[in-house]
Amino acid sequence: MVIHSVYFWLSDGLSGEDVEAFRKGLESxxxxxxxxxxxxxxxxxTEPRPVIDxxxxxxxxxxxxxxxxxxxYQTHPLHEAFVRDCKKYWKKVxxxxxxxxxxx
Numbered sequence: 001m002v003i004h005s006v007y008f009w010l011s012d013g014l015s016g017e018d019v020e021a022f023r024k025g026l027e028s029x030x031x032x033x034x035x036x037x038x039x040x041x042x043x044x045x046t047e048p049r050p051v052i053d054x055x056x057x058x059x060x061x062x063x064x065x066x067x068x069x070x071x072x073y074q075t076h077p078l079h080e081a082f083v084r085d086c087k088k089y090w091k092k093v094x095x096x097x098x099x100x101x102x103x104x
Contacts, residue, residue: 001036001102002064004073007056009092018089025086026060032076034069038062056094067099 010022026040039061043054064070073079 001100002067002070003098003100004060004062004064004070005096005098006060006062007094007096008058008060008090009055010057010089011091014089022058022086022089025082025089026058028078029060029062029082032073032078034064034072034076036063036065036069065102070097 008022010019014022023040029035030038039059041059041061043056043059046052048054062073064073
């Protein structure tokens with residue numbers, strides 16, 4: 001299994017409509033066939049601690065059954081459309097891919 005964790009820092013000065021368009025762009029990734037599970041969120045309102053980085057605006061967590069499924073997602077037309085149409089909204093993106101064994 002691959003956990004694809006993506007963190008977005010949005011550009012300064014975006015309107016509420018821009019932020020909503022970005023969120024809808026994230027939602028547009030749900031139908032990609034190789035996506036097992038998808039979570040879209042914002043920093044949790046947990047107590048601040050030195051080890052927590054809550055400086056991002058949105059996170060996208062996508063679970064795939066395999067590295068191959070992840071790789072197909074990267075070139076899927078919906079993913080490519082998201083990047084093309086929504087990259088104007090972010091100033092920084094950071095990705096962490098984690099491979100974990102599937103437990104029976």
